Amino acid sequence: MKILVVGGGTGGTIVANNLARRLSAEIRARKVRLTMLSASDRHMYQPGLLYVAFGQMTPDQLYRDQASLLESNIDFHVDPAVTFDLDKRKVVTKSGKTHEYDILVMATGSRIVPEQIPGLAEGAHTFYSEEGALKMFRRLREIEEGTVAVVVGVPHKCPIAPVELIFSLHDYFKSRGIRDKIKIKYHYPIGRLHTIQNVAVWAKPEFERMGIEHETLFNVKEVDVENKIVRSEEGTETQYDMLIAIPPHRGMEAIEKNGLGDGGWIPTDRYKLTMNGHDNVYVLGDTTNLPVSKTGSAAHFQAEVVSENIASIVKIGIPVRDYDGKVYCFIEAGHDRATYAMFDYLNPPDLKSPSKPMHWFKMAYNQMYWTSVRGLL
Amino acid sequence: MSDTKIVDARDTFCPGPLMELITYMKQSNVGDTLELLSTDDGSGNDVPEWVDKAGHELVSNERVDGVWHIKVRKAK
Structure with missing residues (x-):
């Protein structure tokens, strides 16, 4: 055989x-x-x-x-x-x-295909490759003020990533002492903040607490790199100083x-x-x-x-x-808290409040992964 | 006239029915019709809302034995 x-x-x-x-x-x-x-x-x-x-x-x-x-x-x-x-x-x-x-x-x-959206590869940062993640970090260190816009391509790997990114951006700019000078605007393809209903319900008050602006029903159509504008299929647009994209994927x-x-x-x-x-x-x-x-x-x-x-x-x-x-997906809710979503075909996730121990568990899992791929965990 | 392609998004919470439909719409040609199957209670409203805003055409929308059957034609 x-x-x-x-x-x-x-x-x-x-x-x-x-x-x-x-x-x-x-x-x-x-x-x-x-x-x-x-x-x-x-x-x-x-x-x-x-x-x-x-x-x-x-x-x-x-x-x-x-x-x-x-x-x-x-x-x-x-x-x-x-x-x-x-x-x-x-x-x-x-x-x-x-x-x-x-x-x-x-x-x-799967692979990322930012080139499928005009201007996205040139105009947007992404953390879905080593090179992209490093470039994004350099830009995050440089930026002092302005609008950081987050857009989401479809389909994409790790559906929880857009939400994790927002929490991380908030905590990062807070730690640099410039959160009040940075506007973070989140754009999402469907009519709520996340495709999982329970995550969307949980994220809304969290986003409001952090002062995150958001626009739903926003599918990226094109990026005008010169004028720093991202436009949607639905006919709206956002001016940005830094654009971060969860890029669309293909097999x-x-x-x-x-x-x-x-x-x-x-x-x-x-x-x-x-x-x-x-x-x-x-x-x-x-x-x-x-x-x-x-x-x-x-x-x-x-x-x-x-x-x-x-x-x-x-x-x-x-x-x-x-x-x-x-x-089972960990959800990093910033740099020191996390929760998780566990579901199957018939049972929706029952989201718990984020906690520090769950963040520590995620930190531990980052190392335990190597045991996991060996098929031992 | 293209054949109708079925997008079976029954019993899924992530990426969810509307996200599945958007994925397949991107892979389709203008004029193609897709039929989304969904067991999500909200699909009967969520999907037509997006179809309208994105400028596509809602062909039909009905619930049969707890399953939404939503036909959408790609218009652009």
Whole structure:
């Protein structure tokens, strides 16, 4: 049995490590071969980019060597998949090597595409890349007064990030003693402050307490970089001195080029996590087209289901459980408080008041993540 | 005339039905019709509000057995 995991991010790494342990006897007996393809020899803890953007972490703290995170019985290649032939069960990589498989795991993730909105890449700061986060921090250090506008592209990874960003901006400018000279204006695509109703209800009085201006039903249409104006599809505009964007995302190019899914998102069964029409292809994390948050947390919970089911198929011939839509997201409510949102397909999040211990737990999780991707937590 | 594409956002809290619809609208061509399925009580009002403000066309809006079926045509 050949199992091929494509993608070395959170989801792919947890699946591979989990399978490596569950199937260690079968791999040792050469009944199973477990292979991983990744585009990079490094693994980034992406949530840490928000801290880099506020000078609370340095980029080197976000990385580990991918090979160091993997069980030794995983055949790991830094060689991204380029061509997928699902009928012949083959994947061809950038180097030209062909990998055959019996079970394929698609965990290729997503990418930011600010260039899809005219002027956004040139005019807006973002913390969704190492380079962008550092540039944003330099600008935050420089600015002394004016309007900081936050806009949100659709779809985007980590739906809680826009709210966390606002709390962090408020605390950052307060700590610099210039909060009264900075106007923070938040723009959001739908008709409330956050897509999760409970988060929107909680955020509103918090935003009012902090003096955050807000405009809803604002989908970014274009940025006039020269005149520092951001305009919406809905016909409104905001003048800014510093613009920060949660950029729109797409799935990876290889997914689109191979015709596996519009926008790079693969059509996926929301319970089985298999690609529609292909029961031997599992899909998880940002790669799916599911109406589930694109977060490491969702990828983590999906990875546990995928690896348990694949191991069961090897051992008893059938999968054993469904994904229930579970997601757990920390919500940093500034630089010293946090709360969380936990929900699944049927149960909405029940938001608790932010607290310091929850912030400390998030700080601890920033380190515990490396245990998590090893499939141990 | 394009076929109607179904956007199944039933039983989702995040990113939520309207955010899902906006995602698929961005991927669609002018003239395409999308049908959003939602179990969110607020969708019957939230979605038409956005469709109106964004300048698209609301084709139909009905609730059948607890599920909103909202058809929207991309106008620009």
